[in-house]
Amino acid sequence: MSSISTLILFLALIMVSLLVVSAINQRQTRRRLIARKLLELKRRTTELDELASMIDSVVESPQIAGIVNDEAIDTIHAMLRLDPNSQALQVLLHSMQEKAHEFENLGRSREIYRLRESDAAIARTLYELNETGRILRRRQSAGKLEMAELETYIRDLAWSHLLVGVVSNVGQGQKCLARGDILRAHAFFKKAQQVAIKTSSTDERRHRLIKEATDLMNNRSKMLSQEFMPELKPEMRASLNAKSTPPPESITE
DSSP: OOHHEEEEEHHHHHHHHHHHHHHHHHHHHHHHHHHHHHHHHHHHHHHHHHHHHHHHHHOOTTHHHHHHHHHHHHHHHHHHHHHHOHHHHHHHHHHHHHHHHHHHHHHOOOOOOOOOOOHHHHHHHHHHHHHHHHHHHHHTTTTTSHHHHHHHHHHHHHHHHHHHHHHOOOOOOOOHHHOOOOHHHHHHHHHHHHHHHHHOOOOOOHHHHHHHHHHTTTTTTTSSOOTTTTTHHHHHHHHHSSOOOOOOSSSSS
């Protein structure tokens, strides 16, 4: 074999080797990208699962949690398109579909609990309510939700957004009352009133809520009504009614 033929063969072998290496690198890169995307989607699914559970205990509409759960199911379907043979994803999908059936039961037992113990917890819940609103809007844009439904749910989220702030501050104020810290309690009640006044919610109940918060602040009442604060159990209401508080003139603005 001539030296030229040997050189050509050698170059051809090099080219084939480079093509093989390139194909392997591309396959490995694709696998890494898929694995990274799957990890992101798995994390998102976990967040949506937790969000659905939280929302179900904060908003009045029982359908909203189910819609968030549907978003989680759609995310799992996206993961299955990337990894169709994953048994773990099939199990996860089945679990989320079972939760979907639970959320479809609009008469299921639900306990509304909007009281948060700190400003950080309040901020976290308000963020999650806003995130739920973004999910609903995206699904409506994708044709998965009617506009009329969206408007109803957004109003519910806005009302819950308001009550989280009001109820949490009232709860902190009542704790101060229990310790005998009247001035600090008044400050919390005033903050609750301001949250109700400054809200963007157009719910017709807001005016009654403002009045109740004002009555608290001015010591004309000791608690919000059951309608606005179901978190306050009957025994706690009885305890608050039994406690005496100073007359309004002893509380300074």
